[in-house]
Amino acid sequence: xxxxxxxxxxxxxxxxxxxxxxxxxxxxxxxxxxxxxxxxxxxxxxxxxxxxxxxxxxxxxxxxxxxxxxxxxxxxxxxxxxxxxxxxxxxxxxxxxxxxxxxxxxxxxxxxxxxxxxxxxxxxxxxxxxxxxxxxxxxxxxxxxxxxxxxxxxxxxxxxxxxxxxxxxxxxxxxxxxxxxxxxxxxxxxxxxxxxxxxxxxxxxxxxxxxxxxxxxxxxxxxxxxxxxxxxxxxxxxxxxxxxxxxxxxxxxxxxxxxxxxxxxxxxxxxxxxxxxxxxxxxxxxxxxxxxxxxxxxxxxxxxxxxxxxxxxxxxxxxxxxxxxxxxxxxxxxxxxxxxxxxxxxxxxxxxxxxxxxxxxxxxxxxxxxxxxxxxxxxxxxxxxxxxxxxxxxxxxx
Amino acid sequence: xxxxxxxxxxxxxxxxxxxxxxxxxxxxxxxxxxxxxxxxxxxxxxxxxxxxxxxxxxxxxxxxxxxxxxxxxxxxxxxxxxxxxxxxxxxxxxxxxxxxxxxxxxxxxxxxxxxxxxxxxxxxxxxxxxxxxxxxxxxxxxxxxxxxxxxxxxxxxxxxxxxxxxxxxxxxxxxxxxxxxxxxxxxxxxxxxxxxxxxxxxxxxxxxxxxxxxxxxxxxxxxxxxxxxxxxxxxxxxxxxxxxxxxxxxxxxxxxxxxxxxxxxxxxxxxxxxxxxxxxxxxxxxxxxxxxxxxxxxxxxxxxxxxxxxxxxxxxxxxxxxxxxxxxxxxxxxxxxxxxxxxxxxxxxxxxxxxxxxxxxxxxxxxxxxxxxxxxxxxxxx
Numbered sequence: 001x002x003x004x005x006x007x008x009x010x011x012x013x014x015x016x017x018x019x020x021x022x023x024x025x026x027x028x029x030x031x032x033x034x035x036x037x038x039x040x041x042x043x044x045x046x047x048x049x050x051x052x053x054x055x056x057x058x059x060x061x062x063x064x065x066x067x068x069x070x071x072x073x074x075x076x077x078x079x080x081x082x083x084x085x086x087x088x089x090x091x092x093x094x095x096x097x098x099x100x101x102x103x104x105x106x107x108x109x110x111x112x113x114x115x116x117x118x119x120x121x122x123x124x125x126x127x128x129x130x131x132x133x134x135x136x137x138x139x140x141x142x143x144x145x146x147x148x149x150x151x152x153x154x155x156x157x158x159x160x161x162x163x164x165x166x167x168x169x170x171x172x173x174x175x176x177x178x179x180x181x182x183x184x185x186x187x188x189x190x191x192x193x194x195x196x197x198x199x200x201x202x203x204x205x206x207x208x209x210x211x212x213x214x215x216x217x218x219x220x221x222x223x224x225x226x227x228x229x230x231x232x233x234x235x236x237x238x239x240x241x242x243x244x245x246x247x248x249x250x251x252x253x254x255x256x257x258x259x260x261x262x263x264x265x266x267x268x269x270x271x272x273x274x275x276x277x278x279x280x281x282x283x284x285x286x287x288x289x290x291x292x293x294x295x296x297x298x299x300x301x302x303x304x305x306x307x308x309x310x311x312x313x314x315x316x317x318x319x320x321x322x323x324x325x326x327x328x329x330x331x332x333x334x335x336x337x338x339x340x341x342x343x344x345x346x347x348x349x350x351x352x353x354x355x356x357x358x359x360x361x362x363x364x365x366x367x368x369x370x371x372x373x374x375x376x377x378x379x380x381x382x383x384x385x386x387x388x389x390x391x392x393x394x395x396x397x398x
Numbered sequence: 399x400x401x402x403x404x405x406x407x408x409x410x411x412x413x414x415x416x417x418x419x420x421x422x423x424x425x426x427x428x429x430x431x432x433x434x435x436x437x438x439x440x441x442x443x444x445x446x447x448x449x450x451x452x453x454x455x456x457x458x459x460x461x462x463x464x465x466x467x468x469x470x471x472x473x474x475x476x477x478x479x480x481x482x483x484x485x486x487x488x489x490x491x492x493x494x495x496x497x498x499x500x501x502x503x504x505x506x507x508x509x510x511x512x513x514x515x516x517x518x519x520x521x522x523x524x525x526x527x528x529x530x531x532x533x534x535x536x537x538x539x540x541x542x543x544x545x546x547x548x549x550x551x552x553x554x555x556x557x558x559x560x561x562x563x564x565x566x567x568x569x570x571x572x573x574x575x576x577x578x579x580x581x582x583x584x585x586x587x588x589x590x591x592x593x594x595x596x597x598x599x600x601x602x603x604x605x606x607x608x609x610x611x612x613x614x615x616x617x618x619x620x621x622x623x624x625x626x627x628x629x630x631x632x633x634x635x636x637x638x639x640x641x642x643x644x645x646x647x648x649x650x651x652x653x654x655x656x657x658x659x660x661x662x663x664x665x666x667x668x669x670x671x672x673x674x675x676x677x678x679x680x681x682x683x684x685x686x687x688x689x690x691x692x693x694x695x696x697x698x699x700x701x702x703x704x705x706x707x708x709x710x711x712x713x714x715x716x717x718x719x720x721x722x723x724x725x726x727x728x729x730x731x732x733x734x735x736x737x738x739x740x741x742x743x744x745x746x747x748x749x750x751x752x753x754x755x756x757x758x759x760x761x762x763x764x765x766x767x768x769x770x771x772x773x774x775x776x777x778x779x780x
């Protein structure tokens with residue numbers, strides 16, 4: 001047993017660190033430090049810089065703009081990006097759709113879409129959830145009726161984050177209403193400029209516009225934009241979710257928030273004394289630090305060891321449960337440390353809010369409270385914590 | 399990075415698991431606990447025959463020169479079996495202390511340990527917190543003889559020990575880093591009073607009172623004694639983490655079996671989502687504990703380095719937290735039967751209560767980590 005990176009892996013980490021230090025735009029870093037989510041502009045600017053090294057799509061083949069990184073290097077890259085903090089490669093394009101196209105796509109689909117996905121020339125969003133299909137995704141009702149070389153899509157998607165800034169959406173639709181419910185589903189790529197697509201905003205409790213409803217009304221989608229066979233959509237979706245595991249624990253993001261908490265506690269004085277001088281707070285920070293170490297090693301153990309995954313088939317659920325719990329705890333801690341001033345809410349103009357009140361005031365207001373509020377979604381999307389516990393229990397009790 | 403035991407460790411683990419399955423079922427455990435000594439010399443001899451006492455001792459002293467990962471698989475099985483064994487406190491821990499003394503150890507102590515002689519670790523004190531620096535027991539020179547005065551709390555398996563390994567202070571106050579020393583004390587030494595007691599998990603222990611007890615010095619220099627005590631505690635912590643992990647796995651297994659068989663309202667209680675979710679949280683706890691037991695085992699091999707020692711303290715903090723939560727859930731999910739002494743599952747909770755305070759409780763580990771964070775160092779420098 002050993003916990004060490006090899007000299008080559010250490011050199012890779014240093015390379016990533018140096019690259020981030022030299023190339024990450026300061027304004028992006030500052031926004032993320034203050035609790036803002038990376039905006040589309042942040043993500044596009046940074047991902048095009050990462051693309052120079054193939055790190056925009058770290059695990060993809062080089063032929064499509066990737067860097068063919070191994071699992072250890074992927075963990076290192078993600079960890080360093082999150083710790084910086086820098087935006088991570090756009091998850092829908094890179095972690096979800098890209099691998100599905102590589103596995104199930106036609107040569108034409110790969111050639112057409114993959115390079116654009118890597119450079120974010122096209123921004124995809126994910127059209128899975130529906131008003132009646134949340135945790136029970138397979139009960140989705142959006143239909144795609146074959147009409148010559150097109151499908152005609154009717155239905156509604158919901159909780160579609162970034163749909164309002166996206167160019168395309170990958171969606172699960174029902175192509176066979178008579179088939180058993182998992183079998184009648186297909187995976188389509190839908191250009192959001194197609195007539196019949198309507199995107200309506202949903203403001204979330206953080207006051208920002210990340211989420212949307214997407215209405216599909218007689219939308220004509222070329223059959224050539226179906227990924228995989230007709231009826232293979234559920235298989236694609238399962239493959240996609242399995243691929244999502246490598247970033248599921250978000251250890252680096254937690255590390256960065258803990259570091260931010262330490263900084264705030266050290267620099268903030270309240271009622272005449274530094275927050276860090278409170279014993280209770282120092283205990284809390286030390287405990288969080290230790291719990292994060294446990295999550296970090298658990299993440300490495302599962303992602304790098306086949307036998308560990310075999311021994312615990314529900315490992316991805318374990319990582320998500322613990323990762324989201326710690327993230328939410330850390331965001332809650334930042335609310336407390338940020339104190340009363342951060343409860344002043346200023347809309348983020350990059351997230352659909354009004355522009356800042358004065359043009360001269362370019363310093364963003366901290367968004368710890370907003371970020372805490374949005375972090376509550378972490379244990380809801382991608383399978384709620386209750387669904388994850390069901391999966392873990394099933395692996396034990398059958 | 400590599401997190402799995404190697405072939406030899408798997409073989410060792412399997413032999414020990416087989417031995418304990420055959421020789422230490424729950425009924426046997428209860429019989430041993432009810433006996434006057436509270437431990438089984440026959441079972442101890444079997445562990446010695448298996449080579450466990452030779453495992454940690456350097457090859458130069460007739461041992462196998464084992465590493466932290468070897469200790470991990472052994473202590474995990476002991477934890478799983480709820481075996482009240484002197485292996486950790488009277489063999490692995492004193493071995494680490496002796497091995498950390500640079501050439502200063504009297505010939506024969508380590509090889510005696512290999513042969514199964516027990517050297518009980520007597521460091522914790524009644525008013526202490528289990529930390530490395532809390533040593534109030536005094537040592538003074540009386541002509542050619544060193545004499546100790548003070549008290550040592552709950553020396554596990556002290557009655558079966560051939561000797562005691564005792565920390566004492568030449569100068570300064572309890573809590574000071576400087577001034578600590580290590581001695582060997584014979585159990586029949588004049589002025590040594592030993593009160594036999596049982597811990598809540600049935601572990602037999604001795605509370606020692608030392609009144610001018612003659613002692614043989616092992617380390618009189620502050621640096622040497624500090625290194626030995628640190629190595630001993632790091633070994634103890636890593637061992638406790640592994641033992642807790644094994645206990646957690648066993649308690650989880652019992653709970654899974656119970657939820658799959660116990661019927662109420664005409665169906666197995668494992669059909670109830672509230673119970674299933676509690677079970678899921680138990681598995682999450684096991685995986686966090688497993689990771690940190692591995693971390694402690696690996697870092698034990700370089701525990702003189704501050705970053706490794708910090709990881710070892712993190713491990714105990716995390717493992718003990720999750721172990722307590724898991725054992726409480728295991729009792730809860732068993733309902734009334736979980737409350738009975740006769741049934742195994744509640745005994746894991748009793749074991750957790752003892753182990754979580756061994757070699758420093760949560761406060762000690764937090765304080766160590768707090769004092770080693772960059773901000774704390776910067777603050778001290780101001």
